[in-house]
Amino acid sequence: MSAQDLKWEKCGNDPPWDMCQRALLRGDREKEPSEHMLRFPKGFKYPRHWHDNPEIIIVTEGATEIVFDDGKERVVRAGEYLYIPAKAPHKGSCIRGCTFYLGLVGVDSYYDK
Numbered sequence: 001m002s003a004q005d006l007k008w009e010k011c012g013n014d015p016p017w018d019m020c021q022r023a024l025l026r027g028d029r030e031k032e033p034s035e036h037m038l039r040f041p042k043g044f045k046y047p048r049h050w051h052d053n054p055e056i057i058i059v060t061e062g063a064t065e066i067v068f069d070d071g072k073e074r075v076v077r078a079g080e081y082l083y084i085p086a087k088a089p090h091k092g093s094c095i096r097g098c099t100f101y102l103g104l105v106g107v108d109s110y111y112d113k
Contacts, residue, residue: 001025006037019044025101029108036102040064040094048091053106055084062098066090076100 011020020040027034037060057064063077069089076082084090
């Protein structure tokens, strides 16, 4: 699949997710593991949340900063990889905008409480 073939859609309808775009690469995130490309505009901040399953991130453009509840912070730049363990609360931002591959190891889930 080439980048030109990607079909970008909104990540969600509510702020801030209405500013994010997602392109499905493989799978059905509601039923099985899946792979996606996500892109976020300059200044995007994603709120604290966690998932039932691990996430795999590879940044392809820009950089994202991830902050975990245990105080660890990680800036992931283009070409870098990040593994987010299951049930690890985190938040983050894309200060200058970013695009990344997201591998969902299991069915997608999202909790913010």
